[in-house]
Amino acid sequence: MELSKLPDSLSFGKKPDTRPVQVEFDRRSMYYTMTANHFHSEYELYYLFTGERYYFIKDRNYTILAGDLVLIDSEEVHKTANRNDLIHERIVLYYQPAFFAALPAEERELLLSVFRRDYPVLRLNLQERLTVEGLLLSLLEELMEKPPGFSLRVEQIGAELLVLTARILLKKEAVAAEVPSPSQLKLTEIVRYINTHYNEPLDLEGLSARFFISKSHLSRTFKEFTGFGFSEYLTLTRIKEAQQMLRGSTQTITEISEAAGFDNFSHFGKTFKKASGMSPRQYRAIHQNGKTNGG
Structure with missing residues (x-):
């Protein structure tokens, strides 16, 4: 699945039939800044395919570039805003607390650990980026084509992304934070x-x-x-x-x-x-x- 072949918007798992993992994909070519619901109980995984964004999280503002993963804890105040390029493509996965509650304790702590870092932005190297984007494009292909069992597959990929992210973080040192002015x-x-x-x-x-x-x-x-x-x-x-x-x-x-x-x-x-x-x-x-x- 190529990103260019996707529609400008795709979503999965929203109300009234809320799923343990929810998905939003958007391609935007005009000015866009979040206006509502700036914190929520879900855990959030944000990936920027193209463009640049500013992301305010908790008490700091971060510059987000294409290929960056942003991992936001439950109930954390956050908001995105335009940077230089108005055109951007991003995907957001929302994980309900119940998604983690159903897991054994060790697995639950492993997956939740990715959201509980001091620095919420993970800048991926090329190999990591290709792996992450491969999973995300597979997920979006499921949403486009809706084959039998696609809902379950989306949730499986959502879990796989968290496992991959946790392993990346365990293998490498924390990304050096931008030096604030x-x-x-x-x-x-x-x-x-x-x-x-x-x-x-x-x-x-x-x-x-x-x-x-x-x-x-x-x-x-x-x-x-x-x-x-x-x-x-x-x-x-x-x-x-x-x-x-x-x-x-x-x-x-x-x-x-x-x-x-x-x-x-x-x-x-x-x-x-x-x-x-x-x-x-x-x-x-x-x-x-x-x-x-x-x-």
Whole structure:
């Protein structure tokens, strides 16, 4: 299967019949930046066939080139944006947590290890790239032709990709991280501060004073660095933390709203529903086996 023979978009495994491994292939020739759902419970394997992208993950911005694998942990904030070339072709595999839960412990830890590295970008050598692309093109051929058993084959290839990636990482030293500029280091420091002080009153004026950077410069460079506006990122971080508390704590929803940094319960409810597609109470019911706590 040649990449050029594929349609501009292919997908597999999405709702309503969610599969353990989901796939998205896209060929884009115009400006594109992610606009929604910037974190999710699935583990994500991203491969760039052609073009260049910026990828913000957790608290750093990475340059992604053709042939790079990006491996994103569950619930990790991330966002892609254009770099130099608007034209790019990429494939994303989303692995449901249930995919790993069904495996024996040793195999589960091996596959999950690829998503739990300090540096989430794997720059492949030519031999590794040809092997990875061979698997991915086989997967896309299955989606194009849909032979009997293609769904199972897609999931098998998804597992094979993770095994291959884990073995590559075990054989080679970690890819040398790009040396960040002083400006990038400053912004990483700011993002990390937000990530640990999300439950406190935060605004651009206060951060600019704390980090000795003008408010206008901070606003502009924060957007360039992360792909998010400051308020958008702060809200996203607070919602992410609220989701974790709703899944794992016995606090009331009102208490969680306050602990996540929201000073208005009504605003929390509206913002949470917009980001999550459901109310905090519904979210808790789903993730705590239908048992809700008052709020």
